[in-house]
Amino acid sequence: MTAPDLPDQAEVDATIKIVHDHADRIFLWKYDREREQLVTLYNKAMSSQWNSVTELDWSTEVDPEELIDKNTPLMQLTRAAREVDGSPLANWGEKELTALGIESFKAQLSQFMHGEQGAMMTAAKIVETVPWIDAKYYASTQTMDEARHTEVFAKYLHTKLGEAYPMSPFLEAQITALLEDSRWDIAYLGMQIVIESLALAAFGTMLRNTEEPLLRKLLRYVMSDEARHVAFGVLSLAEYYQDMSEAELKDRQEFLIENTLRQRLRSTTPEIWERMGTDPEAVYPAIMEAAGKIKVYPYAGFQRGFFAKLVPNVRKLGLLDANDGYLRRHWGEAGLLEFEFADDTGSDYETYDAVAADRAAATAAAS
Ligand SMILES: [Fe+2]
Numbered sequence: 531m532t533a534p535d536l537p538d539q540a541e542v543d544a545t546i547k548i549v550h551d552h553a554d555r556i557f558l559w560k561y562d563r564e565r566e567q568l569v570t571l572y573n574k575a576m577s578s579q580w581n582s583v584t585e586l587d588w589s590t591e592v593d594p595e596e597l598i599d600k601n602t603p604l605m606q607l608t609r610a611a612r613e614v615d616g617s618p619l620a621n622w623g624e625k626e627l628t629a630l631g632i633e634s635f636k637a638q639l640s641q642f643m644h645g646e647q648g649a650m651m652t653a654a655k656i657v658e659t660v661p662w663i664d665a666k667y668y669a670s671t672q673t674m675d676e677a678r679h680t681e682v683f684a685k686y687l688h689t690k691l692g693e694a695y696p697m698s699p700f701l702e703a704q705i706t707a708l709l710e711d712s713r714w715d716i717a718y719l720g721m722q723i724v725i726e727s728l729a730l731a732a733f734g735t736m737l738r739n740t741e742e743p744l745l746r747k748l749l750r751y752v753m754s755d756e757a758r759h760v761a762f763g764v765l766s767l768a769e770y771y772q773d774m775s776e777a778e779l780k781d782r783q784e785f786l787i788e789n790t791l792r793q794r795l796r797s798t799t800p801e802i803w804e805r806m807g808t809d810p811e812a813v814y815p816a817i818m819e820a821a822g823k824i825k826v827y828p829y830a831g832f833q834r835g836f837f838a839k840l841v842p843n844v845r846k847l848g849l850l851d852a853n854d855g856y857l858r859r860h861w862g863e864a865g866l867l868e869f870e871f872a873d874d875t876g877s878d879y880e881t882y883d884a885v886a887a888d889r890a891a892a893t894a895a896a897s
């Protein structure tokens with residue numbers, strides 16, 4: 531019998547990524563349930579777990595062409611870039627535009643999938659590092675939620691759309707930094723407060739723009755979990771930051787400035803152009819020129835949706851006003867304070883609860 535061929539190092543490197551975490555793992559000997567709101571949230575999480583195999587109808591036929599929105603900023607720009615002198619897209623017609631729309635949709639769902647895996651690992655890190663038993667219990671339920679999210683996005687891509695795209699370097703760097711950090715609260719601040727607010731806004735935008743029933747239900751169910759995750763972050767960090775020194779709070783304020791103002795919220799995926807058989811470097815100048823000529827109608831709803839969730843939660847953590855309003859000043863200059871009292875995702879997770887709503891409706895229909 532011959533031994534199976536071992537994969538060479540390059541093959542291994544292409545399929546995994548190693549991250550070194552610098553945080554301490556903490557074992558607790560005190561099992562008292564002291565944090566009532568976290569106990570409530572944990573109990574809610576247990577009863578809201580849904581089954582990705584039996585509660586979603588995977589036999590639904592999906593036509594990728596029906597999924598796409600022909601008026602995304604990318605589509606508007608690409609259409610206009612065809613007219614630019616010497617454009618490599620000059621001979622593109624509706625067929626190519628539709629194909630681009632499908633690739634772009636796949637790229638976006640791929641980022642959701644990779645981001646969910648990052649959330650699963652971040653939640654698992656919180657299980658290991660947070661020094662409160664109620665938070666460890668809750669983060670364990672979140673880890674399971676994120677496993678389900680990763681799995682359903684992967685399954686949707688694989689069974690309905692085709693090959694996924696790699697994780698964008700920007701998202702990868704953002705999540706890797708959270709997994710490496712020695713401070714346990716930074717995992718929360720980066721994931722539950724920033725990325726999950728972003729995810730709720732992105733899923734909400736996709737939900738508003740699609741009629742496809744399987745994807746709609748999947749997104750509603752994922753969002754009902756995400757709303758709890760954001761609430762978990764707000765509850766935990768509001769307590770922890772109460773007793774933190776101004777110098778330490780300044781680091782957290784800097785982190786938020788870094789992760790909101792100094793970053794691009796979405797990064798482009800050059801692989802989309804490669805799959806379309808076009809060199810991204812050749813396309814970008816035409817796109818840039820088109821961007822200077824036409825008025826692009828952006829997804830204003832997406833950006834606003836993100837800040838409407840983020841800013842009120844950061845206020846609840848006391849981070850707007852610490853250090854003489856350091857963050858308030860920065861976000862104020864960027865026009866973000868109009869969102870200070872917008873959505874209340876820190877506590878209104880019940881309103882996102884599509885799972886409970888569907889189950890109640892099914893019970894009512896049966897009786
Ligand atoms: Fe998730």
Ligand SMILES: [Fe+2]
Nearest residue numbers: 649726756759
């Ligand atoms: Fe989440």
